[in-house]
Amino acid sequence: MxxxxxxxxxxxxxxxxxxxGLGFPRQGDEENxxxxxxxxxxxGLYGREALAEDAQVSAEGSGFNSFAIAHNVHSEQEVEAVMQTALDAGAELVKKPQKVFWGGFSGYFKDPDGHLWEVAYNPFTWIGPAD
Incomplete structure (x- = not known):
């Protein structure tokens, strides 16, 4: 896992x-x-300073973190709906959902801390749990 x-x-x-905002199911109620x-x-969500301390790296940094987290859905309409849910919850639009060069449909948003999320529909391969 x-x-x-x-x-x-x-x-x-x-x-x-x-x-x-996004409706993710929280497990437990730990304070920190x-x-x-x-x-x-x-x-997992953890304080930025505490996570940096745990990894023994500097907490300073900005710009592109060299990764994006992808959330894959079943249709172009679902991409639009998830993106709107994220924006309504306070996300920042980075790239409007659109057809992409590889034949799918996707868009990007940043969460309140600037973490980059892609919301994507791949008509060729399902990436997710079995239905």
Whole structure:
């Protein structure tokens, strides 16, 4: 089982974004960390400074982090709907959902801490749990 852990500036704001805004199911109610079960992986939220300290790296940094988290859905309409849900919850639009060079449909947003998320529909291969 894998888990993606994001360092966040304001844990309460990020929990509200992911739990209330995007509807991710939170597991437990720990005070200084939050976990969400995402059908095959986990998302963890942890204070940016504390996560950097744990990894023994500097917490300073900005710009592109060299990765994006992808959320795959079943249709172009679902890409649009998920993107709107994220924007309504406070995400920043980076790339409007559109047809892409490889034949799919996707768009990008940033969460409140600037983490880059792609919302994508791949008509050729389903990437997700079995239906």
């Amino acid at each position: 894998s888990m993606i852990t994001l360092g966040v500036e304001d844990l309460n704001r990020s929990v509200a974004f992911y739990q209330n 960390v939050a976990f969400f079960n995402l059908n095959g992986t986990w998302l």
